[in-house]
Amino acid sequence: MPDTLPLIWGIVLAVAVIVYTILDGFDLGVGMLFGLEKSEANRDLMMNSVAPFWDGNETWLVLGGGGLFVAFPLAYSIIMPALYIPVIFMLLALIFRGVAFEFRHVAKPNHHWWDKAFLFGSLGAALSQGIILGALLQGITVVDNRFAGGAFDWLTPFSLFCGAGVVVGYATLGACWLNLKTIGELQQKMQRIATWLLAGLLLFIALVSLWTPLMSPRIAEKWFSLPNFYFLWPVPTITGLLAFSVYLALRKNKSLWPFLGTAGLFIISFVGLAFSTLPLIVPPDISVYQAAAAHESQLFSILGVLILLPIILIYTIFVYYIFRGKVTPESGYH
């Protein structure tokens, strides 16, 4: 019997990445929308709507990177040098935006630099994450289990396009989050922005879905061969219906559904990409089975995941529950 642990670990990592993109996605999105709002009071509200959560959200990124190291050290040792520049750029951007949360409050009234750090840090992090995604989908040159390409292999029209797509996607999530957490004029503004962003996001999803099979015969084979095609055709249909329901919910002033629906769009897009790629983890050569850590290492760490991840999810939900409802000007602690 082939070892199923690598596949289980692959699914765990996929879950960690999708949870990360939704959770940190909305708070990076709020960071980017910061640039569209000039009022100081509203900016405070926007920041306070994510401030209690961002630390926990970003931890999923550590689980993504750490999990890759834990479960697939070979993949980690190839992907990180290959994507050296976008990864470092993402980290630097995250530093600026992470410290901006506290620094901005403490620096008042001279905080305009930290406003910029928050805005451009969020934008830079989202952009580089999209580029990383694109670069991974298009594949990495590997010789003898080591990265053997150049420092700028990642830089292609496709990866940049994915970068832009993730920026739009995160901004959509951020706008829907603010629609959920704010009231009045700010909420209405976010509903308008969210509608436009939603249309943009849908366009990006469609174009990436067309581009990937054109770029890679392997992916085309997966989607358009029989019998796969029979049970895959609902995927675009569900995507379209979901997007339409978000649009309606935004028009009807609903608080929660636009956010959940957009998160659903993220999940279905991600499942599609994972289907295109798995069982490969470093396309086009390395599969989860080849990259897997030793069986006893994966076993030891998966036990921790299976016990602790549900607990983490429970207390994460608990903290979101504590800070439920609309954010008010008194929400800060400063």
Next chain:
Amino acid sequence: MDFDPVMLARLQFAFTISFHIIFPAFTIGLSAYIAVLLAMWIKTNRERYQKLAKFWTKIFAVSFGMGVVSGIVLSYQFGTNWSEFSRILGNVLGPLIGYEVLTAFFLEATFLGVLLFGWGKVPRWLQLTAAIAVAFGTLMSAFWILSANSWMHTPAGFEMRDGIAYPVDWIKIIFNPSFPYRFAHMLLAAYLTTAVVVLAVAARYRVAGRFPRQSPTMLKMALGMVMLLAPLQLFIGDLHGLNTAKHQPAKIAAMEAHWHSDKPAPLLLFAWPDQQQQTNHAEIGIPNLASLIITHERDGLFPGLNDFPVEDQPPVLPVFFSFRIMVGIGLLLIGIGLLGGVLWWRGRLFDAQWFMRPLRFAWPLGFIALLAGWMTTEIGRQPWLAHQVLRTADAASPVSANSVLVSLLLFVLVYGVVFSAGIYYINRLIHKGPEPEVLEAPASPTAGRPLSGAESGSFDTLNREQSDA
């Protein structure tokens, strides 16, 4: 100009991890302190403890933010700059890092939100629970990271097959020979570092005559910690040293700049180690004392650097000096504890201006000692990345020197900006101080007189506090 990519990668890692360790070390201690303050607030119902907890929580938030962002960098650098390390040792060290994320990182990062934003929104017990969760999380974080780090010094419980390490016994891997000592030494260092910061802040308020009721509380709590922990740290450090002598003799030889194994070693107070000529210049030492400390015998012999081929010797000069800086500061802290204890015992502590004035500037002492200690142990591990398993030179990524150099410069630049701003803002928060209590005592504690019973049960308590001060 040509740079050695391995040297650049080492510099980059040394820089990012040195920057990072400052914040966890501080937040491990500070979260525990905040938890204690909150517990005392709930127990005594005195507002003073609540205000102090709130005040230190703000400082905690700034430091924790910097700790999180600089920590994320590290979890990716193992791959970007040390991909061969990840490939070769990932089976053994990966799960330890994974457990750190699962048991610690999530706990602290999630409950930090409640600790910071829960005031008035959640009941007191939940506020305290959040503080304890954060403090426990930072502790668990240290547990796993120190375990992984210790394994690199004293690898155990594994076997090498086809050049890749495979785990054999997880208990032996996690509780490898140097781990218990390193963990205890690091935790004490973290609590001590925080206590010194609190002590310096309290001294600052005493000298300025501000916060006459909160500053004695801080002063007593912090001084008590220093009195207790500084001597204990000396003891634990000695045990750790003996453990190093057993497992990494070359490191001990470098710490003592001890070249010749056939002679008993003096305790060098100063020397200028010269690795090229394999000798020391300008030695000043106490004869036989190093032998006595390490072997517990006056004429005891222990391996000197001449026992190791030059390519297996750690760089002696930085190890020798950073060790002395660490020990020197440790002894200074013991002295501060003793002196403060005597003043306290005689009832003169709060008004001993000659003691308070220099104490205001003591806040970096713990950090410097901590960094010096890490440099001693990490540079002392060279040329090995994992002792006698993997050389540092064989662990780097196949990336160009240019990539590493540019990213190094960017990290220096960004951390420089962020760090300066962080220090500046923390200083600003300290300058502002805790929120005034509803019942603010007069500036001079001796002239103080309770104004009302606004604080529950306060009349009696206040009188006692005033006489304390």
